Amino acid sequence: MKARSALLAACAVFLVALVLPAFISGYGIRILNLALISAIAVIGLNFAFGYAGLITLAQAGFVGCGAYITAILSTTLGLSPWLSIPAAVVGTGFIAVVIGLPMLRLKGHYLALATLGFNVSFVIVTTNWKSVMGGTDGISGIPALALPGWAFATDHRYYYVIWVVLAVATWCAWRIRNSHIGLAMIAVRDDEIATGAASVGVTRIKLQAFALAAVYAGLSGALFAHMANFVAPDDFNLGHSIIYLAMLIIGGEGSILGSIAGAVIVTFMPELMRDLGIAYMIVFGALMLLILIFLPKGLLSLTAIVGRQLKASGR
Amino acid sequence: MSGTILAIDGLSKNFGGVRAVQSVSLAIPGGRIFSVIGPNGAGKTTLINVLTGVLSSSGGKVRFEDRDITDAPAHVVASAGMVRTFQNGRLFHRLTVMENVLVGAHHLLPQSVWSAIAGGAAARMVGIRQRAGALLATLGLAEDADRLVGALPYGRQRMVEIARALVSKPKLLLLDEPAAGLNSGEVERLRGILEALRTQGLTLLLVEHNMGLVMRVADRIAVISFGEKIAEGSPAEVRADPKVLEAYLGHGYRHAED
Numbered sequence: 001m002k003a004r005s006a007l008l009a010a011c012a013v014f015l016v017a018l019v020l021p022a023f024i025s026g027y028g029i030r031i032l033n034l035a036l037i038s039a040i041a042v043i044g045l046n047f048a049f050g051y052a053g054l055i056t057l058a059q060a061g062f063v064g065c066g067a068y069i070t071a072i073l074s075t076t077l078g079l080s081p082w083l084s085i086p087a088a089v090v091g092t093g094f095i096a097v098v099i100g101l102p103m104l105r106l107k108g109h110y111l112a113l114a115t116l117g118f119n120v121s122f123v124i125v126t127t128n129w130k131s132v133m134g135g136t137d138g139i140s141g142i143p144a145l146a147l148p149g150w151a152f153a154t155d156h157r158y159y160y161v162i163w164v165v166l167a168v169a170t171w172c173a174w175r176i177r178n179s180h181i182g183l184a185m186i187a188v189r190d191d192e193i194a195t196g197a198a199s200v201g202v203t204r205i206k207l208q209a210f211a212l213a214a215v216y217a218g219l220s221g222a223l224f225a226h227m228a229n230f231v232a233p234d235d236f237n238l239g240h241s242i243i244y245l246a247m248l249i250i251g252g253e254g255s256i257l258g259s260i261a262g263a264v265i266v267t268f269m270p271e272l273m274r275d276l277g278i279a280y281m282i283v284f285g286a287l288m289l290l291i292l293i294f295l296p297k298g299l300l301s302l303t304a305i306v307g308r309q310l311k312a313s314g315r
Numbered sequence: 316m317s318g319t320i321l322a323i324d325g326l327s328k329n330f331g332g333v334r335a336v337q338s339v340s341l342a343i344p345g346g347r348i349f350s351v352i353g354p355n356g357a358g359k360t361t362l363i364n365v366l367t368g369v370l371s372s373s374g375g376k377v378r379f380e381d382r383d384i385t386d387a388p389a390h391v392v393a394s395a396g397m398v399r400t401f402q403n404g405r406l407f408h409r410l411t412v413m414e415n416v417l418v419g420a421h422h423l424l425p426q427s428v429w430s431a432i433a434g435g436a437a438a439r440m441v442g443i444r445q446r447a448g449a450l451l452a453t454l455g456l457a458e459d460a461d462r463l464v465g466a467l468p469y470g471r472q473r474m475v476e477i478a479r480a481l482v483s484k485p486k487l488l489l490l491d492e493p494a495a496g497l498n499s500g501e502v503e504r505l506r507g508i509l510e511a512l513r514t515q516g517l518t519l520l521l522v523e524h525n526m527g528l529v530m531r532v533a534d535r536i537a538v539i540s541f542g543e544k545i546a547e548g549s550p551a552e553v554r555a556d557p558k559v560l561e562a563y564l565g566h567g568y569r570h571a572e573d
Binding site: 172186208254 | 419
């Protein structure tokens with residue numbers, strides 16, 4: 001019943017989103033594209049943090065891995081973006097498995113620190129390895145996605161690419177959440193010892209959650225690279241990892257729709273409060289605090305509360 | 316008797332200088348209810364934790380069927396067919412009763428993420444869901460399947476743990492004080508369930524404080540005190556063993572009788 005209403009809500013949101021660009025002008029659509037690209041990374045983070053309880057501060061680093069892999073493959077090596085994007089996704093997942101194997105022996109804040117270290121290292125490497133990664137100048141001239149005779153060069157056109165990818169990513173996440181793999185991830189966070197005793201390989205399931213987070217991040221980063229046509233280290237620093245975490249918590253951790261909602265809200269908020277200037281950070285901080293205190297399950301839990309109220313008043 | 320299913324040989328566990336389990340050897344016969352009893356702090360739960368991979372051993376060997384599972388990780392032990400419940404009930408509070416039970420069947424399903432997306436696990440999941448539903452029904456939890464597990468009273472939560480263990484198709488079920496915190500009606504119900512499981516051919520290793528329950532259901536009993544096995548035999552033999560009385564009541568009990 002609950003799953004079905006969530007599914008209906010998701011379908012409704014995606015259908016509305018399909019006609020949305022007709023009503024939004026140039027700059028707005030760029031922000032919307034950024035929001036939906038972030039949403040993919042946040043859905044990924046939800047596997048690691050929301051389900052499996054892995055406190056990871058590496059999400060922006062993985063987004064950066066995806067962006068740089070596709071950037072290098074499509075500029076230096078001249079590969080088609082249709083091939084370099086999947087390569088970026090697979091490559092990022094591979095990196096996550098390699099660093100996850102040793103890191104996931106750590107728990108709680110130790111894991112947080114280790115993943116933070118990865119994100120910081122990523123920025124240092126991209127900044128200093130000038131010959132391959134372009135240093136602080138980054139990599140420019142990344143080609144847009146194109147079909148024969150049709151390039152997704154404008155933000156309005158690219159929006160539909162992102163829409164399709166986000167829809168597929170959401171569907172996959174929903175399938176995983178409702179499978180034995182998703183259940184085991186949630187179980188690991190609730191009680192690791194009992195999960196092992198219930199025949200779940202705890203190390204394996206944590207690695208799967210961590211790698212899924214990275215795969216989604218890599219996809220997000222690759223889409224970003226082909227929209228901005230330019231990548232630089234600053235877009236993937238630790239601050240962005242914390243923003244992804246904030247998006248997940250504001251939207252509703254442990255919820256796929258909450259992940260999307262959080263990404264959209266947090267991306268649009270500074271635009272809506274542009275007049276506040278730097279004071280925006282105070283408002284953002286206060287809002288975050290209020291949500292943590294009054295809506296610990298995120299803004300999406302508001303819909304459940306409102307739904308209950310409507311039901312009660314209907315009777 | 317269908318031979319030994321679990322052979323524990325000289326198993327030890329030290330915590331620093333504390334010898335929680337000292338060279339305990341047990342042969343658990345298949346298809347029977349074997350009970351381990353002992354005073355508080357005797358090392359019973361430590362023994363179970365070492366057997367099931369929650370703690371590593373300090374010495375000794377554990378063989379399950381024909382396989383050496385000494386210090387095997389918890390999920391390997393569970394997948395091999397030796398599944399446990401916990402003394403204080405450990406459930407997954409963000410999941411419903413049905414979902415809690417389904418976690419126990421994890422090793423029966425494909426392990427890749429792709430199987431979840433593409434639906435390779437779906438057909439087998441249908442069968443497992445049916446079996447889980449039937450288990451919940453026999454344990455009196457049919458109406459609770461879709462409730463969050465934390466909403467259940469304590470006695471029923473313990474039944475959810477047993478269901479989670481049974482759905483994994485174990486050959487040996489280790490129960491760590493399943494009667495703790497149950498009222499007398501619930502203990503009676505538990506006794507019926509344990510006997511029914513034995514009838515189905517399952518081997519049970521029951522660690523329990525409730526003597527009334529143990530003496531009535533156990534086929535064989537081992538007594539542990541200060542980490543050592545001090546007696547083993549049928550319920551009648553154990554009850555009459557002076558060493559057992561001493562462990563439970565202390566040295567002076569004969570004087571009190573005089």
